[in-house]
Amino acid sequence: MTGTALPALELDSVTAGYQRRAPVLRDVSLTVAAGESVGLLGPSGCGKSTLAKVAALLHRPYAGTVRLGGEPAGGWRHRAPRAQRTAVGVVFQQPRLAADPRLTLAALIAEPLRATGRGAQATERVAQLAQAVGLGDDLLARRPHEVSDGQLQRACVARALALRPRVLVCDEMTAMLDASTTAALVAVVEDYRQRSGAALLAVGHDRALLERWCDRTVALGAVAGPRDGTELRSVPRAPADRSAG
Numbered sequence: 666m667t668g669t670a671l672p673a674l675e676l677d678s679v680t681a682g683y684q685r686r687a688p689v690l691r692d693v694s695l696t697v698a699a700g701e702s703v704g705l706l707g708p709s710g711c712g713k714s715t716l717a718k719v720a721a722l723l724h725r726p727y728a729g730t731v732r733l734g735g736e737p738a739g740g741w742r743h744r745a746p747r748a749q750r751t752a753v754g755v756v757f758q759q760p761r762l763a764a765d766p767r768l769t770l771a772a773l774i775a776e777p778l779r780a781t782g783r784g785a786q787a788t789e790r791v792a793q794l795a796q797a798v799g800l801g802d803d804l805l806a807r808r809p810h811e812v813s814d815g816q817l818q819r820a821c822v823a824r825a826l827a828l829r830p831r832v833l834v835c836d837e838m839t840a841m842l843d844a845s846t847t848a849a850l851v852a853v854v855e856d857y858r859q860r861s862g863a864a865l866l867a868v869g870h871d872r873a874l875l876e877r878w879c880d881r882t883v884a885l886g887a888v889a890g891p892r893d894g895t896e897l898r899s900v901p902r903a904p905a906d907r908s909a910g
């Protein structure tokens with residue numbers, strides 16, 4: 666964190682689960698400063714995606730507080746205040762589950778702009794974003810079933826950046842992608858983060874990738890493991906290892 670600026674994202678003693686069953690996250694705290702990138706690692710099933718959804722205001726925790734820019738979350742999912750919903754961009758692992766199959770890739774990228782009354786800017790912004798993620802006009806005119814997973818994920822990254830979020834949550838963004846698409850999308854996200862000063866929470870299994878990509882990594886323990894209620898154990902990136910290719 667720099668100076669006295671409020672953290673972009675804070676999870677404070679969050680306990681979360683599903684259908685009132687035993688929690689999958691217990692008393693977890695995590696802070697991501699503006700401009701900082703944090704990689705979240707942990708074994709399968711330990712609650713990484715749950716934490717990502719809580720951070721993106723898509724899943725209401727049983728207890729604890731989520732703050733964006735110092736402001737406590739004012740609601741969850743569609744009940745979150747628009748200013749908070751639009752402050753967070755999210756990219757999921759499986760673009761086919763995250764993309765409306767009826768929309769062209771251009772319309773998919775424009776979706777958040779149209780939904781927030783910024784339709785007039787859509788053409789120009791979609792062109793900028795498509796160029797950044799490497800999608801040409803031919804691909805922009807196609808629907809999800811007419812493109813590859815990697816091409817669709819490029820569109821989903823563009824969509825997540827459309828409203829210039831202050832916090833970006835990437836949940837296993839590259840898990841289905843080949844090495845070159847992974848490198849390209851990490852570069853797009855990093856370029857955005859560095860130019861905008863947004864905070865990044867990148868969730869994944871690929872320790873080597875997250876350690877190269879992020880300023881520091883934090884580890885969630887096994888599901889049954891102890892939670893001590895303190896900040897997750899944080900490992901800074903090795904100084905010589907700055908590239909995320």
Ligand SMILES: Nc1ncnc2c1ncn2[C@@H]1O[C@H](COP(=O)(O)OP(=O)(O)OP(=O)(O)O)[C@@H](O)[C@H]1O
Nearest residue numbers: 683684689707708709710711712713714715716870
């Ligand atoms: N919608 C849901 N309803 C009920 N239980 C769920 C739901 N989503 C996840 N879970 C359970 O919550 C636990 C944590 O799941 P989560 O997806 O957060 O883990 P994860 O660490 O992201 O796993 P992976 O690395 O395999 O993606 C798991 O036991 C999972 O079965």
